Amino acid sequence: MKAVEMNDLTKYYKKSRGIENVSLSIEEGEIFGFIGPNGAGKSTAIRTLLNFIHPTNGTAAIFGKDIVSDSKEIKKLVGYLPSEVHYYDDMKAIDLLQYSAKFHEYKNTNRIHQLAERLQLDLHKKIEDLSFGNRKKVGIIQALLHEPKLLILDEPTGGLDPLMQNIFFELLTEERNKGATIFFSSHILSEVQKMCDRVAIIKEGKLVTVEKVETLIKNNLKKVSLISEDSQIADFDLDGVLNKETNGDHITFLYSGEIKPLLNQLTALDMKDLLIQEPSLEEVFMHYYE
Numbered sequence: 001m002k003a004v005e006m007n008d009l010t011k012y013y014k015k016s017r018g019i020e021n022v023s024l025s026i027e028e029g030e031i032f033g034f035i036g037p038n039g040a041g042k043s044t045a046i047r048t049l050l051n052f053i054h055p056t057n058g059t060a061a062i063f064g065k066d067i068v069s070d071s072k073e074i075k076k077l078v079g080y081l082p083s084e085v086h087y088y089d090d091m092k093a094i095d096l097l098q099y100s101a102k103f104h105e106y107k108n109t110n111r112i113h114q115l116a117e118r119l120q121l122d123l124h125k126k127i128e129d130l131s132f133g134n135r136k137k138v139g140i141i142q143a144l145l146h147e148p149k150l151l152i153l154d155e156p157t158g159g160l161d162p163l164m165q166n167i168f169f170e171l172l173t174e175e176r177n178k179g180a181t182i183f184f185s186s187h188i189l190s191e192v193q194k195m196c197d198r199v200a201i202i203k204e205g206k207l208v209t210v211e212k213v214e215t216l217i218k219n220n221l222k223k224v225s226l227i228s229e230d231s232q233i234a235d236f237d238l239d240g241v242l243n244k245e246t247n248g249d250h251i252t253f254l255y256s257g258e259i260k261p262l263l264n265q266l267t268a269l270d271m272k273d274l275l276i277q278e279p280s281l282e283e284v285f286m287h288y289y290e
């Protein structure tokens with residue numbers, strides 16, 4: 001059974017586009033990244049999955065249960081971290097988390113303390129006295145505490161310092177090793193590269209691609225940098241050449257295709273230097289974003 005399955009999931013806010021015809025599925029046990037620029041529709045997709053907003057069209061299921069009609073059952077299986085956490089400010093963190101554990105009928109309250117220790121959070125402070133990053137930690141503990149089968153995390157690392165981000169990713173890895181599925185949205189390419197098995201890229205509400213992270217990087221896309229004083233360099237072109245930039249005698253571009261035609265074309269140029277390498281994940285994404 002798929003952990004998450006979206007079929008043509010569409011959400012319009014009145015006439016304005018949230019997401020359109022998003023279809024994807026996430027396997028149980030996967031760490032799946034959801035990447036896209038601001039306003040692309042990541043939070044809309046996540047909030048629709050959690051039945052906070054209703055789909056305009058299409059369907060989705062979590063562990064085979066319909067996101068609208070079975071939403072109550074789904075809530076028991078899911079841990080959710082919103083991109084911005086808002087709580088009752090004058091509650092202490094511990095009270096809020098114990099209340100949350102009760103809601104999930106989760107008995108092992110030691111886990112709250114264990115997670116707080118790992119994340120270095122003082123549980124006895126009131127929410128209003130916590131910094132933005134420390135409130136985020138409360139949200140992380142709330143999402144993880146009942147050991148859900150599926151974690152849905154919307155921009156989870158915003159506000160965490162690098163040390164805490166590492167601890168957070170350790171916690172996610174531990175949950176995954178216990179069998180959890182993790183679906184998280186992010187702008188931060190390095191964390192997607194480090195953590196995810198597969199990634200979906202969303203742009204202007206539509207899914208652009210779903211790929212294994214390694215495939216995205218290796219997808220035959222090469223970054224070519226060369227130096228040449230050859231006057232023909234400005235006209236250099238070939239099927240598969242993308243994002244060409246010329247700066248004096250330096251030229252860089254991405255290339256997707258067979259390597260031989262590229263080399264044939266290059267050897268015709270009078271070159272001073274040539275470097276063909278794998279593009280960074282960022283360069284790959286910029287190519288999809290354009």
Ligand SMILES: Nc1ncnc2c1ncn2[C@@H]1O[C@H](COP(=O)(O)OP(=O)(O)OP(=O)(O)O)[C@@H](O)[C@H]1O
Pocket residue numbers: 013016017018019036037038039040041042043044045083
């Ligand atoms: N409550 C709302 N009412 C009207 N339009 C909305 C609402 N929420 C989101 N939108 C619109 O839906 C589109 C997708 O927004 P969404 O917040 O899902 O994007 P996102 O990818 O999560 O962006 P970000 O990375 O900035 O959080 C945007 O055009 C946004 O303006």
